[in-house]
Amino acid sequence: MPATVMWFRRDLRLADNPALVAAVEAARADDAEVVGLYVLDDALWSAAGANRLAYLVDSLAALDAACGGRLVLRRGDPRSVVPDVARAVGAREVHAAASHEPRGRRRDEAVRAVLAERDAELVETGSAYAVSPGRLRTGGGTPYRVFTPFRQAWLDHGWRAPAHRPREIPWAALRSEDPPRATPTAERLPRAGEDAARRRWHAFLREGLAGYDEARDRPDLAGTSAMSVHLRWGEVHPRTLLADLAAADAPGSDVASYRSELAWREFHADVLHHRPGARTESLRDVVPDDAWATGPAADAAFEAWAAGRTGYPLVDAGMRQLRATGWMHNRVRMVVASFLVKDLHLHWRRGAAHFMAHLVDADVSQNQLNWQWVAGTGYDAAPYFRVFNPVTQARKFDPEGDYVRRWVPELRGVAGRAVHEPWRLDAAPAGYPDRMVDHAHERRVALDDFSRARG
Structure with missing residues (x-):
């Protein structure tokens, strides 16, 4: 029996999946089956963090169960795997949601070209967003650089109602590979599926x-x-x-x-x-190149930050939450990012890479551009002279210190708000490090660097 291929990527679900709806409708029109395919891309597998990979394996298991045990896993380069599967089952169409990240767009163009050579077609329906990237433009026809007018245009544009979940999907039975093993670095990950x-x-x-x-x-x-x-x-x-x-x-x-x-x-x-280059390049230069710390001392500072041993409790709590769960509260993400860039004077790319390695929700556009927002280098970013004070932020958003005490056990014996400034205690908490820098001083250094760039 002929088949239509549904290529799952960043849409590991059956409900509200327009590409799946299109695949099922195409299969029914041809009295065909649907091959549910997920390709374990070797290039991504080797580069992705262990937490994301472990979560992905769990999510694929949940999707396989929803597909009646007929999700087809294949490992390799999608540019060859997808066309080969399509040819093997006689598929004229491969259905997928559109990708908008730089690597995904290049991959899909390559797959499209190979399929065309074999008289087949890559059919893209929908995307991972309510309003697909690239659709909205300013009155002058240019992309948006400021969030508030973008949000208004986004609201004015609106979005479709959720797509229905297809009933009785005729999944094809096809050989599937076993998912690879992945051991997370986090102690506990969110439930997947x-x-x-x-x-x-x-x-x-x-x-x-x-x-x-x-x-x-x-x-x-x-x-x-x-x-x-x-x-x-x-x-x-x-x-x-x-x-x-x-x-x-x-x-x-x-x-x-x-x-x-x-x-x-x-x-x-x-x-x-x-701006696909924003994955690795600052959209704006806000400090001179010599403002970024490098060398052994900078590397040691980065390691202390990553381990949650800066001596600033809110920063340390966030970094330890990340290590334990593969996730971090968004307010704390901003604080720890500001500390790395403006207190330790390390380039935002180093922090972004660490987050990509450990966050389960790591996503290129969100991760890289949120880091650029904190660093002041992105569009509509926080101005560089906005420096998050880790103590003030802790007092305001963790007023009783409960978050800090949860993730920093050395400070669990410190009562009340004193937990946010352990260096003011008569006796330092056992095992907890001293402040690695003085925030007030490093803030002045960051502002001086900013002023040098403007001058």
């Missing part, structure tokens, strides 16, 4: 959406949805979240705040679509 994503989201709608606008900045509270992991792997589509938000019984300010976070995610995807 489409069902886990929907459970987490519905729990947040019931218990977390009301009050989200204020609670989302509090790492000591369960104030965020933690849906970034599921969005990154496409276990849920943002369009589904937006539809549920529109129907939610919650204050308008909370709904608008959450919707704005989704818009921010799509803004960064749009920026990378137009």
Whole structure:
């Protein structure tokens, strides 16, 4: 029996998956079966962090179960694997959601060309975003560089309703390879899969959406949805979240705040679509090249930051949360990033690479451009002279120190807000390091560097 190929990538789900709907409709029109294919790309497998790989294996297992055990895994270069599978099953079409990250676009063009040589077609339907990157333009026809007008254009443009989940998908039985083994560095990872994503989201709608606008900045509270992991792997589509938000019984300010976070995610995807070099290159130069610390001392400082041993409790708590769970609260991400760039004077690329190696939700556009936002080098970024004070941030967003005490056991015996400034205690907590730098001094250094660049 002939078949149509559904090539899963960043859409590891069956619900609200327009590419899957298109594949099923094409198969039914030809009285064919659907080959559900996922290609374990060797290049990505060798470069991705262990936490992401372990999570991916779990997510693929969940998708395989949803497909009745008929998800086809193949390992190799998609540029050859996908056309070979299509030829083997006599497929005239390979269906997939459009990719917008630089590497994905190059891969898909190569696959498209090989398929065309074999009288087959790559059919792209939908994307990982409510509004596909590249679709919105300013009145002058240029890409957006500022978030607020982008968000308004995004809201004005709107998005389609969620796609229905196909019934009785005629999955083809085809040889599948065993998934590779992946051992995470984190002690515990979020539960993977489409069902886990929907459970987490519905729990947040019931218990977390009301009050989200204020609670989302509090790492000591369960104030965020933690849906970034599921969005990154496409276990849920943002369009589904937006539809549920529109129907939610919650204050308008909370709904608008959450919707704005989704818009921010799509803004960064749009920026990378137009400026693929932003993955590794600063969009703006804000300090002289000699402002970045290098050499053995800089390497030692980076290692202390990565290990959560800077002597600044909020920074250390965030870095230890990352190591333990493969995730970090967004407010804390900003604080630890600012500390690396503006207190330790290390280039944002070093921090971005560390996050990519350890975060389960690591996504090129979100990770790289959020780092550029903190560093002041991106579009609509925080100005370089905005330097997060790790103590002030801790007092404001972890007022009783509960977050710090959870992740920094050496400080669990310190009561109240004193936990944020252990160097002021009469006796230093056993095992906890002294401050590696003086924030006030390093802030002045960062501002002087900024002034030199402007001059």
